[in-house]
Amino acid sequence: MTNLVIIPAFNESDAIGAVVRDVRAHCDYDIVVVDDGSHDDTAQRAAEAGAVVLRHPCNLGIGAAVQTAYLFALRRGYDRVIRQDGDGQHDPSYIPAIVAILEGGDSDIVVGSRFLAREGFQSTLVRRIGIFILSIVSSLVGTRTTDPTSGYWGINRRALRILAPRFPDDYPETEALVIAAQAGCRIREIPVVMRARTTGRSSISALYSGFYMVKVILALLVVHVRPRHRR
Amino acid sequence: MFRTYELYLLESLALVIGLMLTIFVIGAIRRNSLNARYAILWVGAGGVLAALSVYRPLLDFIATAVGISYPPSLLFLVAFVFLLFIVLHYSLVLSSHREAIRHLAQAVALLEQELEEQRSKPPAE
Numbered sequence: 001m002t003n004l005v006i007i008p009a010f011n012e013s014d015a016i017g018a019v020v021r022d023v024r025a026h027c028d029y030d031i032v033v034v035d036d037g038s039h040d041d042t043a044q045r046a047a048e049a050g051a052v053v054l055r056h057p058c059n060l061g062i063g064a065a066v067q068t069a070y071l072f073a074l075r076r077g078y079d080r081v082i083r084q085d086g087d088g089q090h091d092p093s094y095i096p097a098i099v100a101i102l103e104g105g106d107s108d109i110v111v112g113s114r115f116l117a118r119e120g121f122q123s124t125l126v127r128r129i130g131i132f133i134l135s136i137v138s139s140l141v142g143t144r145t146t147d148p149t150s151g152y153w154g155i156n157r158r159a160l161r162i163l164a165p166r167f168p169d170d171y172p173e174t175e176a177l178v179i180a181a182q183a184g185c186r187i188r189e190i191p192v193v194m195r196a197r198t199t200g201r202s203s204i205s206a207l208y209s210g211f212y213m214v215k216v217i218l219a220l221l222v223v224h225v226r227p228r229h230r231r
Numbered sequence: 232m233f234r235t236y237e238l239y240l241l242e243s244l245a246l247v248i249g250l251m252l253t254i255f256v257i258g259a260i261r262r263n264s265l266n267a268r269y270a271i272l273w274v275g276a277g278g279v280l281a282a283l284s285v286y287r288p289l290l291d292f293i294a295t296a297v298g299i300s301y302p303p304s305l306l307f308l309v310a311f312v313f314l315l316f317i318v319l320h321y322s323l324v325l326s327s328h329r330e331a332i333r334h335l336a337q338a339v340a341l342l343e344q345e346l347e348e349q350r351s352k353p354p355a356e
Binding site for chain 1: 332333336337339340341343344
Protein backbone atom coordinates (compact mmCIF):
# COMPACT_ATOMS: atom_id res chain seq x y z
CA MET A 1 0.00 0.00 0.00
CA THR A 2 1.74 3.13 -1.21
CA ASN A 3 0.90 6.80 -1.09
CA LEU A 4 1.83 9.61 -3.43
CA VAL A 5 1.78 13.37 -2.90
CA ILE A 6 1.23 15.34 -6.10
CA ILE A 7 1.98 19.05 -6.55
CA PRO A 8 0.91 20.84 -9.74
CA ALA A 9 3.03 23.97 -10.28
CA PHE A 10 3.25 26.76 -12.83
CA ASN A 11 5.97 29.41 -12.41
CA GLU A 12 6.39 28.67 -8.70
CA SER A 13 10.18 28.84 -8.68
CA ASP A 14 10.28 30.83 -5.40
CA ALA A 15 7.89 28.57 -3.50
CA ILE A 16 8.22 25.05 -4.87
CA GLY A 17 11.43 23.99 -3.11
CA ALA A 18 10.06 24.94 0.30
CA VAL A 19 6.71 23.29 -0.48
CA VAL A 20 8.39 19.99 -1.38
CA ARG A 21 10.62 20.08 1.72
CA ASP A 22 7.61 20.94 3.88
CA VAL A 23 5.70 17.92 2.56
CA ARG A 24 8.77 15.75 3.10
CA ALA A 25 8.94 16.91 6.72
CA HIS A 26 5.38 15.68 7.37
CA CYS A 27 5.38 12.31 5.60
CA ASP A 28 7.72 9.93 3.80
CA TYR A 29 5.55 9.38 0.74
CA ASP A 30 6.81 9.76 -2.81
CA ILE A 31 6.36 13.29 -4.17
CA VAL A 32 5.59 14.21 -7.76
CA VAL A 33 5.72 17.79 -9.01
CA VAL A 34 3.99 18.46 -12.32
CA ASP A 35 5.65 21.45 -13.95
CA ASP A 36 2.95 22.80 -16.24
CA GLY A 37 5.24 24.40 -18.82
CA SER A 38 6.79 26.97 -16.46
CA HIS A 39 9.02 29.70 -17.88
CA ASP A 40 11.23 29.67 -14.78
CA ASP A 41 13.27 26.94 -13.08
CA THR A 42 10.35 25.39 -11.17
CA ALA A 43 11.22 21.89 -12.43
CA GLN A 44 14.87 22.16 -11.42
CA ARG A 45 14.04 23.50 -7.95
CA ALA A 46 11.50 20.72 -7.41
CA ALA A 47 14.00 18.05 -8.47
CA GLU A 48 16.67 19.52 -6.20
CA ALA A 49 14.23 19.31 -3.29
CA GLY A 50 13.84 15.60 -3.99
CA ALA A 51 10.61 15.37 -5.99
CA VAL A 52 10.00 13.33 -9.13
CA VAL A 53 9.26 15.90 -11.83
CA LEU A 54 6.84 15.54 -14.75
CA ARG A 55 7.28 18.37 -17.27
CA HIS A 56 4.58 19.45 -19.66
CA PRO A 57 6.22 20.74 -22.85
CA CYS A 58 3.66 23.60 -22.89
CA ASN A 59 1.21 25.14 -20.45
CA LEU A 60 -1.97 23.05 -20.33
CA GLY A 61 -3.76 24.32 -17.22
CA ILE A 62 -4.25 23.05 -13.70
CA GLY A 63 -6.74 20.32 -14.60
CA ALA A 64 -4.35 18.71 -17.07
CA ALA A 65 -1.48 18.99 -14.57
CA VAL A 66 -3.45 17.14 -11.90
CA GLN A 67 -4.50 14.58 -14.51
CA THR A 68 -0.90 13.93 -15.57
CA ALA A 69 -0.04 13.19 -11.94
CA TYR A 70 -3.09 10.91 -11.65
CA LEU A 71 -2.03 9.04 -14.78
CA PHE A 72 1.44 8.63 -13.29
CA ALA A 73 -0.07 7.31 -10.04
CA LEU A 74 -2.32 4.92 -11.93
CA ARG A 75 0.56 3.51 -14.00
CA ARG A 76 2.86 3.09 -11.03
CA GLY A 77 0.18 1.44 -8.92
CA TYR A 78 -0.11 3.92 -6.06
CA ASP A 79 -3.05 3.30 -3.74
CA ARG A 80 -3.69 6.81 -2.48
CA VAL A 81 -2.95 10.22 -3.98
CA ILE A 82 -2.90 13.46 -2.00
CA ARG A 83 -2.77 16.76 -3.84
CA GLN A 84 -0.97 19.85 -2.54
CA ASP A 85 -0.87 23.20 -4.28
CA GLY A 86 2.49 24.46 -5.49
CA ASP A 87 2.22 27.87 -3.81
CA GLY A 88 2.31 26.71 -0.19
CA GLN A 89 -1.33 27.50 0.64
CA HIS A 90 -1.90 23.93 1.70
CA ASP A 91 -0.52 22.93 5.09
CA PRO A 92 0.95 19.41 4.70
CA SER A 93 0.36 18.58 8.37
CA TYR A 94 -3.13 17.31 7.38
CA ILE A 95 -1.73 14.67 5.00
CA PRO A 96 -1.43 11.86 7.60
CA ALA A 97 -5.03 12.47 8.76
CA ILE A 98 -6.33 12.35 5.18
CA VAL A 99 -4.40 9.12 4.51
CA ALA A 100 -5.79 7.63 7.73
CA ILE A 101 -9.37 8.39 6.63
CA LEU A 102 -8.74 6.86 3.19
CA GLU A 103 -7.17 3.80 4.81
CA GLY A 104 -10.33 3.47 6.93
CA GLY A 105 -12.12 2.57 3.71
CA ASP A 106 -15.34 4.56 4.24
CA SER A 107 -14.39 7.39 1.86
CA ASP A 108 -12.99 7.44 -1.66
CA ILE A 109 -12.28 11.18 -1.71
CA VAL A 110 -11.33 13.39 1.22
CA VAL A 111 -11.52 17.15 0.67
CA GLY A 112 -9.91 19.68 2.99
CA SER A 113 -12.40 22.48 3.55
CA ARG A 114 -11.55 26.01 4.67
CA PHE A 115 -15.10 26.63 5.79
CA LEU A 116 -15.93 23.66 8.03
CA ALA A 117 -13.92 25.13 10.90
CA ARG A 118 -13.77 28.75 9.65
CA GLU A 119 -10.16 29.25 10.60
CA GLY A 120 -7.12 30.56 8.77
CA PHE A 121 -7.07 32.11 5.31
CA GLN A 122 -10.69 32.52 4.23
CA SER A 123 -10.16 34.18 0.84
CA THR A 124 -11.86 37.45 -0.10
CA LEU A 125 -15.53 38.18 0.51
CA VAL A 126 -16.40 38.15 -3.19
CA ARG A 127 -14.73 34.78 -3.70
CA ARG A 128 -16.43 33.35 -0.60
CA ILE A 129 -19.80 34.38 -2.02
CA GLY A 130 -18.84 32.72 -5.30
CA ILE A 131 -17.76 29.53 -3.54
CA PHE A 132 -21.05 29.52 -1.58
CA ILE A 133 -23.05 29.78 -4.81
CA LEU A 134 -20.98 26.96 -6.30
CA SER A 135 -21.62 24.75 -3.28
CA ILE A 136 -25.37 25.29 -3.72
CA VAL A 137 -25.20 24.55 -7.44
CA SER A 138 -23.06 21.45 -6.91
CA SER A 139 -25.40 20.20 -4.19
CA LEU A 140 -28.25 20.56 -6.68
CA VAL A 141 -26.45 18.12 -8.98
CA GLY A 142 -25.54 15.68 -6.27
CA THR A 143 -22.55 16.66 -4.11
CA ARG A 144 -22.94 18.43 -0.79
CA THR A 145 -19.68 20.13 0.17
CA THR A 146 -18.88 23.40 1.91
CA ASP A 147 -15.73 24.09 -0.14
CA PRO A 148 -16.19 22.71 -3.66
CA THR A 149 -13.28 24.79 -5.03
CA SER A 150 -10.71 23.41 -2.62
CA GLY A 151 -7.77 21.64 -4.27
CA TYR A 152 -6.69 19.94 -1.04
CA TRP A 153 -7.75 16.43 -2.05
CA GLY A 154 -6.90 12.90 -1.08
CA ILE A 155 -8.24 10.07 -3.24
CA ASN A 156 -7.99 6.31 -3.16
CA ARG A 157 -7.39 3.96 -6.09
CA ARG A 158 -11.09 3.60 -6.83
CA ALA A 159 -11.50 7.35 -7.30
CA LEU A 160 -8.18 7.43 -9.18
CA ARG A 161 -9.51 4.95 -11.74
CA ILE A 162 -12.57 7.13 -12.28
CA LEU A 163 -10.83 10.52 -12.41
CA ALA A 164 -7.54 9.77 -14.20
CA PRO A 165 -9.10 9.12 -17.64
CA ARG A 166 -11.49 12.06 -17.56
CA PHE A 167 -10.31 14.91 -15.35
CA PRO A 168 -11.90 18.26 -16.26
CA ASP A 169 -9.96 21.10 -17.80
CA ASP A 170 -9.92 24.68 -16.59
CA TYR A 171 -11.18 25.04 -13.00
CA PRO A 172 -11.55 21.35 -12.33
CA GLU A 173 -12.35 20.82 -8.65
CA THR A 174 -16.12 21.38 -8.52
CA GLU A 175 -16.74 19.52 -11.76
CA ALA A 176 -14.49 16.64 -10.70
CA LEU A 177 -16.44 16.32 -7.44
CA VAL A 178 -19.69 16.01 -9.34
CA ILE A 179 -18.21 13.47 -11.78
CA ALA A 180 -16.87 11.40 -8.89
CA ALA A 181 -20.15 11.58 -6.99
CA GLN A 182 -22.08 10.48 -10.07
CA ALA A 183 -19.74 7.52 -10.44
CA GLY A 184 -20.55 6.50 -6.89
CA CYS A 185 -17.50 7.81 -5.00
CA ARG A 186 -18.00 8.53 -1.32
CA ILE A 187 -16.81 12.05 -0.55
CA ARG A 188 -15.94 13.37 2.87
CA GLU A 189 -14.79 16.81 4.01
CA ILE A 190 -12.42 17.54 6.84
CA PRO A 191 -11.66 21.01 8.23
CA VAL A 192 -8.28 22.42 7.23
CA VAL A 193 -6.64 25.78 7.86
CA MET A 194 -5.20 27.26 4.70
CA ARG A 195 -2.43 29.82 4.49
CA ALA A 196 -2.39 32.91 2.34
CA ARG A 197 0.15 32.54 -0.46
CA THR A 198 3.52 34.14 0.25
CA THR A 199 4.97 34.39 -3.24
CA GLY A 200 3.71 34.39 -6.80
CA ARG A 201 0.18 35.14 -7.92
CA SER A 202 -3.09 33.26 -7.99
CA SER A 203 -3.90 31.72 -11.34
CA ILE A 204 -7.36 33.27 -10.97
CA SER A 205 -7.25 37.06 -11.37
CA ALA A 206 -10.12 39.33 -10.33
CA LEU A 207 -11.19 39.64 -13.93
CA TYR A 208 -11.44 35.89 -14.30
CA SER A 209 -13.41 35.27 -11.10
CA GLY A 210 -16.66 35.99 -12.91
CA PHE A 211 -15.63 33.80 -15.83
CA TYR A 212 -14.71 31.09 -13.32
CA MET A 213 -18.23 31.13 -11.86
CA VAL A 214 -19.94 30.98 -15.23
CA LYS A 215 -17.62 28.26 -16.52
CA VAL A 216 -17.98 26.07 -13.45
CA ILE A 217 -21.78 26.40 -13.32
CA LEU A 218 -21.97 25.60 -17.03
CA ALA A 219 -19.64 22.66 -16.57
CA LEU A 220 -21.82 21.32 -13.74
CA LEU A 221 -24.89 21.52 -15.94
CA VAL A 222 -23.01 19.82 -18.78
CA VAL A 223 -21.85 17.04 -16.47
CA HIS A 224 -25.46 16.53 -15.57
CA VAL A 225 -26.57 16.32 -19.18
CA ARG A 226 -23.71 14.13 -20.42
CA PRO A 227 -24.16 10.36 -20.34
CA ARG A 228 -22.99 9.08 -16.98
CA HIS A 229 -19.71 7.34 -16.38
CA ARG A 230 -20.22 3.59 -16.20
CA ARG A 231 -19.39 2.06 -12.87
CA MET B 232 -34.98 45.16 -65.56
CA PHE B 233 -33.22 48.50 -65.84
CA ARG B 234 -29.54 47.99 -65.23
CA THR B 235 -27.16 50.73 -64.36
CA TYR B 236 -23.45 51.04 -64.92
CA GLU B 237 -22.93 50.70 -61.13
CA LEU B 238 -24.52 47.26 -61.10
CA TYR B 239 -22.12 45.96 -63.77
CA LEU B 240 -19.28 47.45 -61.75
CA LEU B 241 -20.47 45.61 -58.65
CA GLU B 242 -20.73 42.33 -60.54
CA SER B 243 -17.23 42.72 -61.94
CA LEU B 244 -15.96 43.46 -58.46
CA ALA B 245 -17.63 40.29 -57.12
CA LEU B 246 -16.11 38.32 -59.99
CA VAL B 247 -12.63 39.69 -59.31
CA ILE B 248 -12.91 38.88 -55.59
CA GLY B 249 -14.13 35.37 -56.43
CA LEU B 250 -11.25 34.83 -58.86
CA MET B 251 -8.70 36.10 -56.34
CA LEU B 252 -10.11 33.75 -53.71
CA THR B 253 -9.92 30.81 -56.12
CA ILE B 254 -6.34 31.60 -57.13
CA PHE B 255 -5.35 31.95 -53.48
CA VAL B 256 -6.99 28.63 -52.56
CA ILE B 257 -5.35 26.78 -55.47
CA GLY B 258 -2.00 28.28 -54.55
CA ALA B 259 -2.44 27.19 -50.94
CA ILE B 260 -3.22 23.63 -52.03
CA ARG B 261 -0.11 23.61 -54.24
CA ARG B 262 2.01 24.77 -51.29
CA ASN B 263 0.47 22.02 -49.15
CA SER B 264 -0.69 24.63 -46.65
CA LEU B 265 -4.41 23.99 -47.05
CA ASN B 266 -6.02 20.65 -46.36
CA ALA B 267 -8.02 19.41 -49.36
CA ARG B 268 -11.28 19.09 -47.44
CA TYR B 269 -11.21 22.77 -46.46
CA ALA B 270 -10.27 23.66 -50.02
CA ILE B 271 -13.40 21.95 -51.36
CA LEU B 272 -15.47 23.88 -48.83
CA TRP B 273 -14.01 27.25 -49.81
CA VAL B 274 -14.05 26.64 -53.54
CA GLY B 275 -17.65 25.43 -53.32
CA ALA B 276 -18.76 28.41 -51.27
CA GLY B 277 -16.90 30.84 -53.50
CA GLY B 278 -18.48 29.23 -56.55
CA VAL B 279 -22.02 29.56 -55.17
CA LEU B 280 -21.48 33.20 -54.19
CA ALA B 281 -19.88 34.04 -57.56
CA ALA B 282 -22.71 32.35 -59.47
CA LEU B 283 -25.32 34.24 -57.47
CA SER B 284 -23.64 37.62 -57.88
CA VAL B 285 -22.80 37.31 -61.61
CA TYR B 286 -25.99 35.61 -62.86
CA ARG B 287 -28.64 38.02 -61.59
CA PRO B 288 -31.76 36.06 -62.74
CA LEU B 289 -30.76 33.13 -60.51
CA LEU B 290 -30.47 35.43 -57.51
CA ASP B 291 -33.80 37.10 -58.31
CA PHE B 292 -35.49 33.72 -58.80
CA ILE B 293 -34.34 32.26 -55.47
CA ALA B 294 -35.03 35.51 -53.59
CA THR B 295 -38.58 35.70 -54.98
CA ALA B 296 -39.14 32.03 -54.23
CA VAL B 297 -38.24 32.42 -50.55
CA GLY B 298 -39.92 35.82 -50.23
CA ILE B 299 -36.97 38.20 -49.98
CA SER B 300 -38.02 41.61 -51.36
CA TYR B 301 -34.50 42.94 -51.98
CA PRO B 302 -32.62 40.14 -53.83
CA PRO B 303 -29.03 41.23 -53.09
CA SER B 304 -29.67 40.70 -49.36
CA LEU B 305 -29.94 36.99 -50.21
CA LEU B 306 -26.21 37.14 -50.95
CA PHE B 307 -25.52 38.39 -47.44
CA LEU B 308 -27.76 35.72 -45.95
CA VAL B 309 -25.98 32.94 -47.83
CA ALA B 310 -22.56 34.34 -46.92
CA PHE B 311 -23.56 34.81 -43.28
CA VAL B 312 -24.94 31.29 -42.85
CA PHE B 313 -21.87 29.84 -44.57
CA LEU B 314 -19.49 31.76 -42.29
CA LEU B 315 -21.52 30.79 -39.23
CA PHE B 316 -21.15 27.10 -40.05
CA ILE B 317 -17.45 27.49 -40.81
CA VAL B 318 -16.84 29.19 -37.45
CA LEU B 319 -18.82 26.52 -35.62
CA HIS B 320 -16.85 23.86 -37.44
CA TYR B 321 -13.60 25.55 -36.38
CA SER B 322 -14.74 25.57 -32.74
CA LEU B 323 -15.22 21.82 -32.96
CA VAL B 324 -11.85 21.32 -34.65
CA LEU B 325 -10.11 23.55 -32.06
CA SER B 326 -11.69 21.61 -29.20
CA SER B 327 -10.54 18.29 -30.55
CA HIS B 328 -7.06 19.67 -31.29
CA ARG B 329 -6.84 21.03 -27.76
CA GLU B 330 -7.72 17.61 -26.42
CA ALA B 331 -5.18 15.93 -28.68
CA ILE B 332 -2.43 18.38 -27.66
CA ARG B 333 -3.23 17.74 -24.01
CA HIS B 334 -2.95 13.97 -24.42
CA LEU B 335 0.30 14.32 -26.38
CA ALA B 336 1.88 16.69 -23.85
CA GLN B 337 0.89 14.45 -20.97
CA ALA B 338 2.32 11.42 -22.73
CA VAL B 339 5.56 13.32 -23.39
CA ALA B 340 5.80 14.32 -19.72
CA LEU B 341 5.32 10.74 -18.53
CA LEU B 342 7.69 9.24 -21.12
CA GLU B 343 10.40 11.82 -20.46
CA GLN B 344 10.33 11.07 -16.75
CA GLU B 345 10.49 7.32 -17.43
CA LEU B 346 13.42 7.79 -19.78
CA GLU B 347 15.32 9.90 -17.26
CA GLU B 348 14.68 7.26 -14.62
CA GLN B 349 16.02 4.51 -16.89
CA ARG B 350 19.13 6.54 -17.74
CA SER B 351 19.95 7.41 -14.15
CA LYS B 352 19.69 3.77 -13.06
CA PRO B 353 23.06 2.06 -12.63
CA PRO B 354 23.68 -0.59 -15.32
CA ALA B 355 22.40 -4.05 -14.46
CA GLU B 356 25.80 -5.79 -14.39
